[in-house]
Amino acid sequence: MASDEAAKLKAFVGSIIILWLTKREILFRTHSSTDLTVRSVGSMVTLAGWVHRRRDHGGLIFIDLRDRDGLVQVVFDPRVSAEGHGAAATLRNEYVIQVWGQIGRRPAGTENPRLHTGEIELIGQGCRILNASRTPPFYINEDVEVEEALRLKYRYLDLRRQRMKENVILRHQTVKCLRDFLNARGFLEIETPILIKSTPEGARDFLVPSRLHGGKFYALPQSPQQMKQLLMVAGLERYYQMARCFRDEDLRADRQPEFTQLDLEMSFVGQEDVLGLMEDMFICLAETVKPSMKLLKPIPRLTYDEAVARYGTDKPDVRFGMELRDLTGIVAGSNFGVFRNAIRGGGKVRGICASGCGSYTRGQLDDLIELTKGYGAKGLVALALMAGPVGLAVDPASSAAAKFIGLEEVRAMAALFGAREGDLLLIVADQATVVDRALDQLRREMGRRLGLIDPSVLAVVFVVDFPLFEWNEEEKRWDAKHHPFTAPKEEHIHLLDSAPGSVKSWAYDVVCNGYEISSGSIRIHQRELQEKIFGLLGYSRERVQTLFGHLLEALEYGAPPHGGIAPGIDRMVMILAGEENIREVIPFPKNQSGYDLLFDAPSDVSVEQLDELHIVAKKEG
Template identity: 55%
Template structure:
């Protein structure tokens, strides 16, 4: 292949316009497509900035025209030529460079290319596994480049905003101590300390608290984090978060600053002005009215409780749920009484797949009467009560969930989202933020048979609930706050425990004994004895935030080299086997299961 040999690029492929007509230029990039028109060859030359049409005309330069006949898609080339106006009627106003072309008088083929595994000039569906295997080709597509550009700009603006607010960017260790609480750690064996292991950080939580004790006062970091857990569409084994911590603050201080940051990002990166302050909602309200602590508030359809009415009705499944400590909730899908029987059956099957016994529905007819298989089980008075609470009007369709709370919440929250999509209530380019507050401090883990932290064991309880920590710990609320955008949690934080005495009380509630606490967290407990200030912070999932800002369906579309849902890199083949010699150096051996 040819070399540059002194040829210098003068412009990118997205810059040239009519003001450059008559100028000699040098462009470099990849062949997007080639067209032969009556002896003249046209090539759309692409780089990361755009596309410029270059023309190989034998009457201008015969050797370049002859060489251009060998060009194929994704050949990497350099061209030298003169900018000229496109012939009348051949302009392409969709391109920035659509009114000019470059008449080539020198062509250098810098590298050839095999046939691309998928088209790079189309937005059509391509298998994600194929895209991930050939990620270097996928990255050439403008759609992918746009996502990475947005990510770059978001990171720039995060740093700019926080620097101006007096924060210091500090890097915390990647090789750290294993303190598993929740997700599993990735472990790294130490060659120089045989039998001992580092852990990759699930978050910089303890280090940023130590920084506050160290008097840094305002810290941030765009941090890499690692969790060895089962993956979903919005999870990766390694991910990036904006991590920050502040001393001498309370909840509103952190939340208010973050609203300013998010508003700045949306204004600078998307040109959108957000209304602040964002809505606040307690955890209990979110669960009771949306069935989830990540409610999508772009549309209404809140749950309405009719458990007391259901106790007296004739429908056995409703009555049993109400009398056994469960709940009966109803969603009013406004104006959706026109749903077909097939659509209703599909919704019912969807609910059953989620764990429901079924999905009762009622259509409100023009005269206000019910049309439903269950209408005969309710008296006129009960129907009136339900209609009044649900705000039901002619043309509406009611959907009911009756079971234990966790089942009803899980099912109806997903049914609500599907109804919102069916009704066209979920719009692209619409952003609705809500803070969720007053989370329970602890929850009971059936698998472990003990109390666990809903967020993490360094979250401070509300002072007014402290007396319940030993007597009724599940009623203790935390000083935690999550920020939810369009039904996706993008950030979470809390005011931290800053005294050794309270931290030890919480460890005890979590069944972490003194010896275990000393082994795992002794350095933190000791540090808290040296004048630790009140402090709190938050972490934002950078991948999720950019995904939502860019209107993408998966965080893999805004990460340069993501893993699959099986935590594999299809391009490099990681994770992979290592040699016996490498294992021996680390004093490790593989034990194969029978």
């Protein structure tokens, strides 16, 4: 009988209540703050948490009690409990306390609509300090900017703050959503080792000395790339893991030496299968964890060439336009030395049009010029468009170059941009890669300045058809653009020897709001082709055998066609959280110099430890 069970349950709950009324140290709390609603009014509860804020009215004392889930107001009235009131008077911020009493509806007119529990309060009968707290080094209960070094040193306090707590929770929800999504599609979550073999291509490896094999080292994985391919050879068909990756390179706002990728790999798939899966996954993710943000769907595709031509980069922020235009043809016969020389040197002249910026002051223009120079360009030609006697003309005040630019050229440029009077053309002339990099950064800056960026938009775009190789000028050789296991497009394989630079690959990126958030490819699954690629990359036969012999051998045992991708968790969560720094979504990050300010790592170790590892440390300096 249902009513019987209800009665039993009631009796059981009653006995629990008696237990905690007498032995509160056994049962710390009966509810969390979010358990409490108007329906709780009248019930006796015990709560535990931190003193978020204390408002002492002399007579009444209000305590905002914070636990992980939220805040609830506790009111201590000496007429209810003199003892409780007395104890409450000694409380300070961040004390950990246990409070008990009855849940009451707040008096009419004193409800707080900004609080989830704003209609009720705990009428405090007693209060026990579980642990006092020193005055924190910065505010826990207010969202004010604090020097990041201090936040990192006291990260355990920083994480108590609402913003960080929300980010940690968002990260959990993101990871859970991704796991749920992939589990439902037949993926197996498989762990791979952290101690692996160093293959000194790409990023620098973190090395781990071996005690058992003196003088030898493990490396930490830059990604589980080869292992996931071997899992495909193993016939597991669909794999993923939340993989920690390590790269010993300099840090940036979006780069930490260790980071997390949703590493995944699939057998019997082509590019469209992987991208289709990603499209579903990103839509599912956005709708699940950030329904307030707008993800543009279907997710558009850009070829690498198209992305570079229109935005100057393979990771464009497509939340706004202001696309690049190539002016090389228009100014091919220019008298302007800067343009002429660039073109003669095999370079390009490209630009963007900043609408309505024709009235920029000298100072503002100089600012943009400096910015451009900072990205390697020799300069920036800024042409403000104004009404001339016959149609558009350049405001001579905007640029010393104005007098060298013919009216015909100006009008052709304006037409290409669709520019009007009052607009500002920003033009860079140099080698194509320099021009593109400078204009990409300039475009981002102008997008920010002009408020063209809608922060609630998730502009995800797939970039496809990456080149297989990239010329390394320093080493005078071809490097893999993605990684050496990437499959070339079948129709380009015949170009491998004759024109390696024009070989396109089955590599693809996922870009969101100007950040590369995933990178993947269809892999080579045949030994011959893989060996050929290694050869083109300049690896000797011996080196290939030493570094990749195991993989090549595996490809000979019925390796299925396979491919995958690895979305970067930190960057994705950063974007979803509306943060501009990856550290805001990592509980315990390193600072810009790779130092852990909380643990003081890296640190010295004892001579004994080094001895065991067969290592002699050189003294710095």
